[in-house]
Amino acid sequence: MNCSTFQQQIWNDASQLGFAEKKALTEHLNHCAECKAISHQVEAVQQLIDSEKNINTDAMMSQRIMNAIYAEPSPRNITWGNLSYKLMVAASVAVAIAIGTSLPILLNNNSSETTTTMNEMAYLDDVTLEGLDSWLIEP
């Protein structure tokens, strides 16, 4: 095993290693200064974490939280009553947006669109006429 493997073992809680792995790690730490230094660093970090996560909370902590909760209005359950109200509001907003975006298009007499439509009509007319011509000639 190399230093990288040992360092991984150090970080991944060396106390959970098997007997043989633990022995190999201990022997390695006895002659590898770099891994030994890392082991000390990890130990210090773990000590800090243990001291912080096991800190005693205020004995009245639950009560303090519950006092804050009692000052709050009751959380509203999502019932059909308030859901339908919300849906109505959402639908009204959607309709307003749809009207707002489509109204200018409907009201605005856009000349370029008219031209295109006229051209399309002219093209269709030609095609129709050609078709009619051929129909008139062929029989």
Next chain:
Amino acid sequence: MNDIDIINDILKGNNRKYELLVDAYQRQVMATCMGFVHHRDDAMDLTQEVFVKAYRALATFQGKASFATWIYRIAVNTCLEHLRKKKKKQTLWLFDQGNDRMEPSHTQTPQHEAEQNELQQQLQSAIDSLPENQRIAFVLSKYDELPQAEIARVMMMTEGAVESLLQRAKKNLQKKLSSLAKEF
């Protein structure tokens, strides 16, 4: 009575039942908050804020994830929000920092105590300087001792991504700590 039954009771108006959830998850939420702020009073305030936020949003809890996963998410977001606000007031915060963080043990000599206190602050700073996602994964793994699968659910990512985040967090911490090697 499971968490879902308790929540249903609360939503029917029995808000006293919320104390059952507070008692069940208070310790874990506090540990998460300590991992982010390293200060008892701040962590207690944040723990309270987390439970109030969860209570306000209780009607939106759909039970797709467990209540534990849901409240861890709220805890992480509340802590990150708190740190962002605090970062804005950093000048004032740095001025107060010496008194703010965890007090050292009183069983040692004043000099040793001061050294330990300084070391503790350096370790806290090393954890705090991790990139946000690495820090979240590290706190949930080390402070809350959550398995990678649960961290993945809290962070809404794959287990593989969490494993990668934890590896990078450890490497980054190691780099930062190597400069402190003389202190150990």
